[in-house]
Amino acid sequence: MRRGFPLSSSAVQHLTSPVSTASPPLATLLKSCKTLRCLEQVHVLIIRKGLVQDNYLISRLVSLCNSPSILPYVTSVFNRVSYPNACLWNSLLKGYCGHSTLSDSLSVLSAMRVSGAAPDEYTFPPLIKCCSDELAIRIGVGIHGLSIKFGVESDVFVGSSLIDLYGKCKLPEHAQTVFDEMSVRNVVSWTALVVAFVNSGDLGNARRVFDIMPKRNRVSWNAMISGYAKLGELSSARKLFDEMPLKNVISYTVMIDGYAKSGDMVSARYLFEQCPDKDTVTWSALISGYVQNGLPEEAVKFFLEMERCSAKADEFIMVSVMSACAELGRLDLAKWIDSYMSRSSFDLCRVHVAAALVHMNVKCGNMERASYLFNNMTKRDLVSYCSMIQGLNIHGQGVGAVKLFYNMISEGITPDVVAFTVILTACSRSALVEEGCRLFDMMRNQYSITALPDHYACMVDLLGRFGHIEAAHDLLKSMPVEPHAGAWGALLGACWLHCHTEVAEVVANRLFELEPLNAGNFVLLSNVYAAASRWFDVTVLRNQMVDRGLRKIPGRSWIYFEAAKVDGSTKMELIYIHVGRVHVEGRLGNSWFLEAGLGHIGNI
DNA sequence: GTAGGGTTAG
Numbered sequence: 001m002r003r004g005f006p007l008s009s010s011a012v013q014h015l016t017s018p019v020s021t022a023s024p025p026l027a028t029l030l031k032s033c034k035t036l037r038c039l040e041q042v043h044v045l046i047i048r049k050g051l052v053q054d055n056y057l058i059s060r061l062v063s064l065c066n067s068p069s070i071l072p073y074v075t076s077v078f079n080r081v082s083y084p085n086a087c088l089w090n091s092l093l094k095g096y097c098g099h100s101t102l103s104d105s106l107s108v109l110s111a112m113r114v115s116g117a118a119p120d121e122y123t124f125p126p127l128i129k130c131c132s133d134e135l136a137i138r139i140g141v142g143i144h145g146l147s148i149k150f151g152v153e154s155d156v157f158v159g160s161s162l163i164d165l166y167g168k169c170k171l172p173e174h175a176q177t178v179f180d181e182m183s184v185r186n187v188v189s190w191t192a193l194v195v196a197f198v199n200s201g202d203l204g205n206a207r208r209v210f211d212i213m214p215k216r217n218r219v220s221w222n223a224m225i226s227g228y229a230k231l232g233e234l235s236s237a238r239k240l241f242d243e244m245p246l247k248n249v250i251s252y253t254v255m256i257d258g259y260a261k262s263g264d265m266v267s268a269r270y271l272f273e274q275c276p277d278k279d280t281v282t283w284s285a286l287i288s289g290y291v292q293n294g295l296p297e298e299a300v301k302f303f304l305e306m307e308r309c310s311a312k313a314d315e316f317i318m319v320s321v322m323s324a325c326a327e328l329g330r331l332d333l334a335k336w337i338d339s340y341m342s343r344s345s346f347d348l349c350r351v352h353v354a355a356a357l358v359h360m361n362v363k364c365g366n367m368e369r370a371s372y373l374f375n376n377m378t379k380r381d382l383v384s385y386c387s388m389i390q391g392l393n394i395h396g397q398g399v400g401a402v403k404l405f406y407n408m409i410s411e412g413i414t415p416d417v418v419a420f421t422v423i424l425t426a427c428s429r430s431a432l433v434e435e436g437c438r439l440f441d442m443m444r445n446q447y448s449i450t451a452l453p454d455h456y457a458c459m460v461d462l463l464g465r466f467g468h469i470e471a472a473h474d475l476l477k478s479m480p481v482e483p484h485a486g487a488w489g490a491l492l493g494a495c496w497l498h499c500h501t502e503v504a505e506v507v508a509n510r511l512f513e514l515e516p517l518n519a520g521n522f523v524l525l526s527n528v529y530a531a532a533s534r535w536f537d538v539t540v541l542r543n544q545m546v547d548r549g550l551r552k553i554p555g556r557s558w559i560y561f562e563a564a565k566v567d568g569s570t571k572m573e574l575i576y577i578h579v580g581r582v583h584v585e586g587r588l589g590n591s592w593f594l595e596a597g598l599g600h601i602g603n604i
Numbered sequence: 605g606t607a608g609g610g611t612t613a614g
Contacts, residue, residue, distance in 0.1 A: 056605090059607060063608065087607060161611090189611085220612085223612050226613065254613050314614090
């Protein structure tokens with residue numbers, strides 16, 4: 001009779017499996033199998049020797065399943081076994097838990113129970129781990145119940161998995177109950193309990209358990225240190241780190257990551273230098289730390305150094321580096337990274353990788369490449385849409401930005417606060433007053449998003465810039481929370497543009513309170529007075545500035561252009577410009593640092 | 605001549 005999973009079978013396993021006559025080389029051969037091809041070859045030998053029903057050998061073969069792609073093959077081998085025993089079922093189940101969905105794994109469990117093979121203490125840990133990874137607490141509780149039914153809940157492996165499950169699901173009291181009811185505990189059970197408390201933010205209990213543990217290993221130490229580091233208690237983390245007897249690369253990485261997240265890149269860098277065996281995650285912690293702390297130059301520097309050390313970059317690092325590159329607007333670097341990603345075996349179809357690529361190209365001014373990447377994305381998410389919308393916005397294509405925004409909605413993606421900030425900015429920059437007002441209403445009414453000060457600032461900018469000074473002022477006054485300086489500043493700028501002295505005075509006085517040291521506000525108001533020929537007020541204001549020791553700092557901006565020899569002449573492509581007369585101040589790499597003064601950009 | 609398992613860092 002042929003039995004097979006997932007076909008259910010009512011066969012009762014009362015027959016013993018055929019006795020194995022396997023010669024040792026087969027089992028040894030299986031041990032050294034790494035690829036599907038190798039597996040198939042050994043399987044051929046198993047078939048030739050007539051051992052396809054051998055539970056032991058097939059179990060060894062099934063447990064070699066180390067990737068989702070091998071799972072169908074392994075399942076077909078399993079399905080040829082007429083009477084799989086619990087051990088073989090467990091091997092298959094482990095393969096499914098590790099490389100398939102939770103629901104498929106549960107189907108395997110059902111098939112196992114239907115077949116009459118009794119689940120044992122080896123059956124549950126992989127299943128519980130699967131629930132724990134997916135935070136599937138309800139299913140997890142069901143599995144816990146089953147483990148009690150089969151009398152294995154107090155097994156040290158089952159128990160530790162359950163502690164981990166409840167810990168990950170932020171139910172430390174349940175974890176503690178399981179722990180208390182275990183008859184045998186080991187260092188893993190204790191460590192899982194520490195992690196359970198750490199996950200729910202209860203560092204006090206985590207430390208209490210850590211201190212009374214009968215034995216600690218590196219994992220226990222690292223778990224406690226990472227708990228402190230994750231919750232921002234860097235000094236406690238560091239103290240424990242210094243006390244730790246045998247640190248490994250994870251101990252260093254946890255600390256580096258903690259310092260980076262708390263903004264202390266000096267300490268992060270110091271420990272990074274101290275760390276003897278840096279791995280990809282260590283480099284990633286430092287590089288992403290620099291990006292998150294607004295130091296993209298450092299991020300790129302360390303990425304290039306990592307390349308020199310021939311350490312292997314992964315997706316996480318590439319996303320950080322792309323973000324740094326976007327921040328810097330370095331088109332040369334963007335092109336290099338772009339081709340590096342294509343050359344190396346990175347999966348450009350993964351949403352966050354593709355989104356970072358689009359964002360980088362947008363920010364570096366390569367809209368052609370950004371559009372190509374965006375249009376070829378298999379799946380577009382909110383972030384990639386926003387990058388693209390912002391790209392169109394930066395390049396003055398407000399109408400295109402609005403069109404894309406509506407495309408996004410029709411694709412079923414729900415815009416969030418950030419998406420509305422992006423689109424409202426686009427409307428403001430491209431003079432789309434009516435569209436902007438419509439979207440502002442849509443955000444509040446249709447999507448029930450409470451407008452943030454940034455949204456109000458966009459609207460004030462939009463209304464103000466096109467002369468609706470009173471409406472903009474009314475909007476600011478109607479805000480439920482205090483507008484930030486940016487919003488008032490936008491309105492002051494609009495007052496200057498439209499020579500609205502009356503509102504300008506009110507707004508400027510508010511700004512002088514909010515930002516007493518910002519010379520720009522004084523300059524703007526004085527320009528308003530000058531436009532109205534109120535020279536006396538201009539003088540008063542200038543004197544006030546002198547009294548306060550304020551001096552207007554000239555605006556500065558980064559400018560990047562690419563020089564390429566085309567037909568013997570030099571073609572220069574302007575990527576990003578700010579209005580102002582341009583003085584070349586100096587050169588840093590391929591970027592020119594410029595000072596923007598009054599006037600307009602002429603020919604460069 | 606029998607196997608198979610759990611915890612830490614982006």
